[in-house]
Amino acid sequence: MFSPFASRDYRVLWLAIFLRSAALWLDQVARPVLVYELTGSAVLLGTVLAARMAPNLVLGLFAGAIVDRHPRRSILVLSQAGNVAAAGALFVLLLFDLAEAWHVIALAAAAGVNIAFFQPARQAILPSMVPAASLRPAVALSQTANTVMRIGGALLAGVLLAIADFVWIYGAMTAIYVGAVVCSAMIRTRGEAGAAAGRAGGSLVRQTLGGVRWAFETRWPLAVLAISVVMFIFLVPYQSVFVPLMVIDVLGEPRSWVGYLIAVGGAGAAAGSLLLAGWRTIPAPGRLMAVLLIAAGVVLAGMSGAPHLVVVAICVFVAAACSTNVMSLANLTLLAQTTEGMAGRALSLMNIARGMILVGALVTGGLADLLGARAGLLTMGVCLVICAVLMLATPLARRVGE
Numbered sequence: 001m002f003s004p005f006a007s008r009d010y011r012v013l014w015l016a017i018f019l020r021s022a023a024l025w026l027d028q029v030a031r032p033v034l035v036y037e038l039t040g041s042a043v044l045l046g047t048v049l050a051a052r053m054a055p056n057l058v059l060g061l062f063a064g065a066i067v068d069r070h071p072r073r074s075i076l077v078l079s080q081a082g083n084v085a086a087a088g089a090l091f092v093l094l095l096f097d098l099a100e101a102w103h104v105i106a107l108a109a110a111a112g113v114n115i116a117f118f119q120p121a122r123q124a125i126l127p128s129m130v131p132a133a134s135l136r137p138a139v140a141l142s143q144t145a146n147t148v149m150r151i152g153g154a155l156l157a158g159v160l161l162a163i164a165d166f167v168w169i170y171g172a173m174t175a176i177y178v179g180a181v182v183c184s185a186m187i188r189t190r191g192e193a194g195a196a197a198g199r200a201g202g203s204l205v206r207q208t209l210g211g212v213r214w215a216f217e218t219r220w221p222l223a224v225l226a227i228s229v230v231m232f233i234f235l236v237p238y239q240s241v242f243v244p245l246m247v248i249d250v251l252g253e254p255r256s257w258v259g260y261l262i263a264v265g266g267a268g269a270a271a272g273s274l275l276l277a278g279w280r281t282i283p284a285p286g287r288l289m290a291v292l293l294i295a296a297g298v299v300l301a302g303m304s305g306a307p308h309l310v311v312v313a314i315c316v317f318v319a320a321a322c323s324t325n326v327m328s329l330a331n332l333t334l335l336a337q338t339t340e341g342m343a344g345r346a347l348s349l350m351n352i353a354r355g356m357i358l359v360g361a362l363v364t365g366g367l368a369d370l371l372g373a374r375a376g377l378l379t380m381g382v383c384l385v386i387c388a389v390l391m392l393a394t395p396l397a398r399r400v401g402e
Helices: 008-039 042-069 072-095 101-124 132-163 166-185 192-199 204-218 220-234 238-250 256-278 285-304 309-336 340-355 357-371 373-392
Strands: none
Touching: 008 042, 008 072, 008 101, 008 132, 008 166, 008 238, 008 256, 042 072, 042 101, 042 238, 042 340, 042 357, 072 101, 072 166, 101 132, 101 309, 101 340, 132 166, 132 256, 132 309, 204 220, 204 340, 220 285, 220 309, 220 340, 220 357, 220 373, 238 256, 238 285, 238 309, 238 357, 238 373, 256 309, 285 309, 285 373, 309 340, 340 357, 357 373
C-alpha cells in the first residue's frame, strides 16, 4: 500500500498536495460562509462554486495538452504560485475592509484557473516518479494527501470561524500556499518524457484534437467522463451549498459547524482512499463507480430529512467516501490505460467533468432558493440515483478498464 513513499520525489509531491489541500479546504469552508454573510443569498452560494469550476470547463482540454507539452513540475509550481496571488489578494481586501461579494466570486474564478492545470499535472507526473506496479497506490495515496487535510483544514476553518474573522483565515491560507510552492519547486522529476512526446505531436490545437480523437476512438473514456459528470453535477456541489444551509438555517447551529462537518467528510474521504489503496485488483471499475454513486444518492436523500447534526455527519462521511473513490477510480483508470505522453490529455477529461460542477452549483443554488434546503437536497439525491442506475445499465460503462 505504501510503496510509492520509497520515492523521494513522491514524498515531496505528497507534501505539496498536503499543504495545498490544507489551504484549499480552509477556502472551501470560509468562502461560502463569507458570501452568505455578505449577501444572505443561496443562489450566490452556488455562484461562488460555479465561478471556481468554470475555468475547468473552458480550459480543460487545452490544460491537458499543455501538461503534455511542458515539464509537469513547472506547471505545478506556477499553478501553486497563482493560488498564492488569488488568496493574497482576498486577504488584502479583507484586511482593509474592502471585500465585496463580486471580489470573492472573481477571485474564486482566478483560483479555478490554477485548479485546471494543477489537477492533471499532479496525476500525470506520477508515472515518472513510481514503478508501474506502484501506480494504483500512488494515485490513491495522493488523494489521501487531499482528504487528510480536508479534515485538518476544515477543522481549522471551523475553529477560526468561531474565534476569529476572515482576515486571519485568508492570511493563514496565503502562507500555507507559499509552503506548497516551495515543496513543488523541490521536486526533481520534471516529467520530461511526457513533454517530449507532446512536442512531437505538433501544435497545441492539433494535440488537443488528438486527445479528443483518442477518447472517441477508444470509447470507454467517454463512459468515465459520463460517470464523472453525473457525480460532479449531482453529488459534489451539495457540500458548498447544502451543508452551510442545513447547519445555519435548518438546524440553527453556529457557523463553525460548517467546518466541523466538512472535516467529518474528510475523514470519510480518507477512509475511502485508504481502502482503495489496499485493494489488490479492481476488475470492474466502471460498475463500481456507478454503484458508489447510487449509494451516495441514497445518503443525500437520507440527509435531507436529518433531524440532528449527528445524522448529517454520518451522511457526510459516507457521501465523501463514495465521491473520493469515484474520483480516484476515474483518475487511475485513465492513467493506467494510456501512455505517459498522452496522460495529461487523458486526465483532462476529468477537468471537463470537474467543470460541470458549474452546472451543478447553479442548479443546487437554484433548488435551495426555490424549494428550501431539505427539498432541494432530496431532489439532488434522487437525480443522482436515477442517473447512476442508467450508467450502470450502459454496456460502455461495464467496459471501463478492460
